[in-house]
Amino acid sequence: MLDVKDVTRMFGTKAAVDRVSFTVTGPAFVGIIGRSGAGKSTFLRMMNRLTDATFGQIMVDGTDILALRGAQARAWQSQCAMIFQQFNLVPRMDVASNVLHGILNRRSTMQTMFNLWPRADIIRALEILDRLGIAEQAPKRTEALSGGQQQRVAIARALMQDPKIILADEPIASLDPMNAQIVMDALKKINVEDGRMVIANLHTLDTARRYCDRVIGMRDGRIVFDGTPDQLSTGVARDIYGADASFNESATSTAIPTDATADRVYADAMLS
Amino acid sequence: MLDVKDVTRMFGTKAAVDRVSFTVTGPAFVGIIGRSGAGKSTFLRMMNRLTDATFGQIMVDGTDILALRGAQARAWQSQCAMIFQQFNLVPRMDVASNVLHGILNRRSTMQTMFNLWPRADIIRALEILDRLGIAEQAPKRTEALSGGQQQRVAIARALMQDPKIILADEPIASLDPMNAQIVMDALKKINVEDGRMVIANLHTLDTARRYCDRVIGMRDGRIVFDGTPDQLSTGVARDIYGADASFNESATSTAIPTDATADRVYADAMLS
Amino acid sequence: QDAITGFNIGILGGENAQDRMTSNECFRKYVEEAIGVPVKLFAPADYDGVIQGLLGGTIDMAWLGPSAYAKVYLTNPEAVDVAMVKTNLDKTYTYYSIGFARADSGITSMDDMKGKVMSFNDPNSASGYLIPRVELPQSGYSIEPGEFYGDVKFTGGHEQTIVAVKNGDVDAGVTWADGQGDWEDGYNSGALRKASDAGLVDMNDLVEIWRSKPIPEGPIVLRRALPQDVKQSIIDLTMGLIDKDKDCTYNIAAGETAGFTEVGHDVYETMIEVRRQQDGM
Amino acid sequence: MTASALTASPIPPSLAETVTKSFARKRLMAFAVPALILLYLAYTAVAFDLAGLAQRAKLDNAAILLSDFVTHKTHVTRDNRDGKLTVSVEGEGKGTYPPDRLPEWVITTGEVTTIDLGKGSVVTYDSDGARFVVPDYGTIDIRPDGDRLILNAPQPLPSWINVSDTRVSVTTPAGRFSYTRSKVETFRYQFGWELFFFTLDSPFSGKGPLELVGLALSGDRIDPARSNVSYMVNEVWTNKMWRHGDVVWALFETILMAFLGTMGAAIIALPLGFVAASNFNPLAPVRFGLRRVFDFIRGVDGLIWTIILSRAFGPGPMTGALAILITDTGSFGKMFSEALENIDDKQVEGVRSTGANSLLRARFGVIPQVTPVLLSQVLYYLESNTRSATVIGAIVGGGIGLLLTQAIQTQKDWEEVAYYMTLIVLMVMAMDSLSGWLRRKLIKGE
C-alpha cells in the first residue's frame, strides 16, 4: 500500500531526511521516534506535500505522490490528512467550521468563500465531533478549547477528509498526560475501527511502545531502527536518542511511582 | 525556626490554603506535593509575601512575617529567596545582572538606574555562578540559555540574596529530565553544604522521595500527609492526587524506559 | 448656457467679516428667493478655499479682498467677473491701510519705527501686506528685515495684528479701516472698530502712525460661466438690498454702508499690477 | 548524579574582567544617554529662545482666558448722538434686551440711566455726561465740552483710568467703562454662559428650571400650534447666540468626514494590501512600486490633499472626506500589507494540508487571523481621524473645526471656544469608547 523509496530532503548541504525507505502493507499504526532534528517532521511534511522532496519516490497504490502537481497534489492532500503538534486550526472560527475545512478541496470555491456549507456536510461534521466526544463544543470558538479538545478537533478535521492515511506530527507533545492519553486512544481507535493507516511522530518511547504496531527510529535523517515495539530495548533507545549512561531517568519521571515496598505493604493490608 | 500556624488564604469563598500548620526546626529539605490547584504555590507565595494571607501566622525566629509591611516586608523577602517554575528572570538582561538582582533590596533606586554595582558584588555573583557550573554564561543574555541553565541562574540569584530560606515552586516542572536532575542536585547541595532551609513544591513523587527529608502532601488547601519520604506509599499518593485506579501512569512517562535487565547487568557489574 | 441646479456663495474671512455664516444667512435666503435654486454658503477658514472654489468652478459668487481678486485674475482671467462693490456712507468705495502702534511706546510716525519690529497680517491681504509692501519702501521704509525695521513678522490676520501690537509683541502693525469717523471709535468700520467694540483694545492705547493711499474695496465677483439672467438677478438683489433690508445689508457689509454699487475690473488694475510685480519675491 | 553540576574551580580572571568591563560599559551608557538627551534639550531651549519666551509669556492673558471661558459680559451702551440706550449680552444684536425687560441692575428714569455694578460701584448716564462711583476711590465724572471730554476725578489719577481728550476708559474689577464723543459704554462681567438655553427674545428666557419644568408639564400652550416641550426644544435648538443646532450639525459633519474617509480607505486598501505583501504577491517590482505609492500619499499629508482637492471639488465635507480617504489609503495599505506579512503560518498550513487552493487558503487561513488586527487599526484611525477632521474641516469650511478656529482667531468669544473644546473632547472620547466597544465586541468575542 505505501512504499517509500530513497526519499531525501536537503536543506542547503544538510540532508534533513536521508534516503529513507520502508514499506507498509496494511492499515498499520506506525510510530516514528527520534530526537529533535532527526527529520521526523520533514518526512511527514513531504508525505503531505507541504514540503517538496529533493529526490525519491513515495508510491501509494501505484502512484508516486511526490510527482503530483497542482490540483492533483491538492487532491492527494485531501486523501492524506495531517495532524500537527500545534493543532494548526483557525482559532477564531468555531469548531464545526474548522472540521468542515477538511472538505475544502471537494467543494466549489465560491460556495465556501462565504462559509455557506451544505446542511449534509454540517451534520457529518457534527457526527464526527460526536464520535470524538466533543459535539457540544461545536459552536464554540476553537481558541476557547483546551489543548486536548483542540487536538481532537484537528483529528475530526482529518476524519472529515475521509483520508486513506492520517499523518500525525507529535500529536501529543503540547498536551498534558491526561489529554495525551485521550488523543492517542482516539487515534488508535480510528486506526483499528476504520482501518485507516496512521503514521505518528512520537516524542516518547512509552507512547510508541503502547500504541504502535511498528516503530521506526530515526537519527540524523536516517532510519536506524525499524521493528516492533518489543524490540525496543534501552540500548536501542540510547542509540536512537544518543543519551549517555550517566543519565538516570527515574528521578524525573512524571508518573506516579510504583514503589514496590509500600505497595506490598498496602496489598498485604488489603489481603489480610 | 519556622512555625506555620493556621495559615489560610481565601479566594472569594474558596480557601486555596486552608488552616495549614506545621513546624520545621532545622535546615531541612521540605517537599510539598499535591495535584494542581492544591494550594502549593499559594502557600509559598504567602511565605514570600507575594500574596497576602487571609489569616494565620508564620513565625520565623520569633517574628510573624505575615504581619510585616512595606520596607520591612521587602527586607523579609530579601532573606527568603524564591525560585519559580518559569524561572522569572529578566530575559533580556545578562546573566550576571540577573544574579545581582538578588541584592536589589540593599541598593537604592538611583544606583539601580545607573547600573552602579560594586565590583565586590559582581565578583561574588560570578563565584556563585561558578559554584553552579555556569560562570562562563555570565555575559550572555539570559534568554539565550537553556531551561536548566536559566533555573540555575535563578538559584544563583537566590544564593546572592544570602537567604535563610529558599522557596522553590516546582523548580523542575519546565525542565527536561536531564536539566531537572542538575537543578535538584544543586538545590540539595545548597541545603546540605550551606545549611539553608529549602522548601520545594514538587510535581513528581519520585523527586520528592529522592531529595526530601520531609514531605508534606496537600489536597484542596489542607495538609493531608506530613512525614518522611519512606512513608509515601502508592496508596497515600493516590489519596493525595485523587487519582483513580484506571489511570495508567506509564503511558505518558517522559522517561526513557527502565529496561530492568540492562540496569541489573550494570548494577551487577558495579557490585562485583 | 445651461440652467443651474444650485448656487454656492463663498465668504472670505479676515478682511471683512468674522461671524460670517450667521451674518450672511439673511442674504442667502434672499438669493434663494431670487433665483429659485438651493443656495449654500461656504466659509473656509482661509482665503485659499474660496479662491480655489472660484477657479475650480464650484463657487459661483464671492466677496473677495482686492488682493484675492488679483490672485484669481492672475491665475485665470476668464474665471470670474467683477460685479459690485460695497460703498461707505459717503458713497466712496475705498479704504485705507492704517499703520498703528501703542500710544505709550512713543512712536508717533513711521519714522520712529527705525530698528523696531513691524508686523503684517498675512501675505495675501491687500491692506495688511501688499499695499504697505509697495508703498512703505516708496516712502523710504524698506521692508527687508534689518534694513529699516529691526524685524518684520506675519501675524496671520487683522485681529492677531491688533492684539500683537496691543500686547507689545510687535511695535507696530497695519490693518484696514475706512478712515471715516473718529480714531477713538476705531473709525466707522474696519478691523480696529470691531476690535474696539469687542473690548479687545482700548483705542486710547493706540495711535495711527501711517496711512496708505486709498485702496478700492474688494469686489463681489460672479463666476463668468453663470447664465446671464442669474447674474442680473443677483446684481439687482444686492444693489436693492439697502432699501429692502438695512439690517441685512449692515450684516453682510460688516458695518455702516450706503449699499452696493456696480464696478468694473479696471478699478483693480493697480492692485493686480502690485501683485504681478511681486510674483516670485 | 552529574558531577559537572557543582564543581567549584576559581573563576578565570579573564571572565571577571569581561563581566566587570561589560558592567562599566553599561554604566557609561546609563549616564551617557540621559546626558545626550539633556544636551539636546538644552540646545533646543536655546534654539527656541526659552529665556526670551519666559519674559514674553503673558500669564495675565491666561487669567483672562480662564475667566473668559466661564464668564460673559453685558454691554450697556448709550449712543451720545441720538441718546439711544441698548443693553446687550456680549454687545451682540441677538443678545439685546428688549427695552421693557432690562436686567434689574439697569434702571432708566427719563434721561437718566443707573447701572448698579454691585458692591457700591454705580454708573450713571445723564444728559450732562456720565458718572462712575468707585468705592474707596470716589466719583469719576465726565462731561463733553465741544470736541473734548472733561474729566473730574480724585487726583492723582490711578493707572486704571485711561484718559485722552477724546476718550476716557476705566477698568475696575466690578466692570469696564468707556466714554467717547460718540458713545458711552459700561461692561459688566458675570459668571456663567449667558443665554445658553434661551435667547432674550424667547418666551422662556429668564425663567428658572422649576418654572420651565412646570411649563413643560402644564397644558397651557404658549404657542397654541405646538406643545410647550417641542417649543422649548425648538428654542434651544435655534438659539441665536450659541447656535446649538448648527453646532450639532457641525459635530455630525466632522464625524461623517472621519467615518467616510476611514471606511472608504479601508475598503480600497484591503485588496491593495494583498498586492503589496511579499507572501501573497511574488512580483517584487509591483510590490515595490505600490509601496512607494503608499509612502507618497501618506507623506503628502491630509492637509495638502485637502488643498489639492479643493480646486476640483470646492469646499465642503466631501472634499474633507476624500482627503482623509486618500491619506489613509496610504497608511492602511502599508499597515495591512505588514499585517499580512506577519501572519501565523500554522493556520495557513493547516488549511493547506487539506488540499485547499490559494483563494481558500487566504479566506480561511489568513482573513480570520488578520481581521482583528485590521479592524483594530481601522477603528483606531476612525478615532484619530475624528480629530484630524476637526482641522481639515477648518480648511474645507465645515464641521466643528471651522467654528473653533474662527472663535479662537477672533480672540473674544472665549466662552464659545470653551464650549467647542468641551464638545470636541467629548466627541473624541465618545468615538474612542465607541471604537473600544466595537473592538471588544467584534474582536474579543461575538
Next chain:
Amino acid sequence: MVDIAFGPERGKRPDTASIQDSYLDMVRRKRMYGGILLALFIATLASGWMLADSRNAGGFWNGILNVFDFPSEVVAEAWVKRALIPALFIDHIPALIETLNIAAVATLLGGVAAMSLSLLATRGLARWPRMIPVFRRSMDALRAIPEIVIALVLIYILGGGPVPAVIAIALHTGGALGKLFSEVAENADLKPVEGLQSVGASWTQQMWLGVIPQVAPNWLSYALLRFEINVRASAILGFVGEGGIGHDLKLAMQWGQGRYDEVVAIFLLLFFAIVVIDRTSDHFRNRLVKGR
C-alpha cells in the same frame, strides 16, 4: 487498557439531535445577522457619501475629472522655474530643522510623560491600583484635544514661536503614547516582575529592571512612529499658524501663481524629510521588534 478516549463525560452528554439542531440554528442566525449587518454598513456608507456630496460645493463626478488641474498648474510652473529650486531648498532648511526640533522635543517630553503615566495606569503594574481610572481618564483627555486647539490657545498666552507647538504636541503625545505604552505593558510578562518582587525590590526597581527592558523595544518602536507623526503634526501646526516649514509652505501656497516653484521646493523638502524619517524609523522598528 482502559479506553477513556471518548471522555470521562460519557453518559451525561446531551443527545446528538439537539446539538445538531441548535448548531444549525446558530448557523442560520449567523448568516442572517451577517447579511443584515453588511446591508446596514453598505447603506450607511452610501447614504453618507451622498449626503456629503450634496453638502459639497462641487459634486464628485464633476470634480473627479479635474483632480489634476491644480497639481498640474503647480508642476507646470515649477518646471519652468526648475533652476531656482535648489537654492530654495537651502533657504528653507532652517525652517525644516525647526520643524524637526519641535517634533523631537515634543516626542521626548511626551514620551517621558507617557512612560510614567502608562505604568501607573496598567493593571498588574500600577503603584496605586485604585488610581488607575484617574490616570486612564487623564490620558484620554490629553489624547482627545487636537494639538491645534492647544496651540492656538497657547499662542494667546505665550505669543508665537515654537514653544506653544512643542507643548501642544507633547501633551497630545503623552496621551496617545501613554495609551499604546500601557497596552504593551499590559501584555508584558509579569514573571520577571514577580521574580524581582520576591527579592524585595521596590516598585521603581521592579519597573526599571522587570518591565522597561521587556517593553523597551515596543515602546521605542511606538515612540519612533510617534516621532514620524509628530513631524507631520509640527508641519501642520506651522501650516495653521506657527513657525517652521509648514508656515513657509502655507505662505507660498496661498500666494499661489508666481511662487509655485517655492511650493514645490518646500513640499519636496518636507516630503523627503518625512520619507527619510519614515524609512529609518521603519528600519529601526523592525529591528527592535523582530529582534536583530
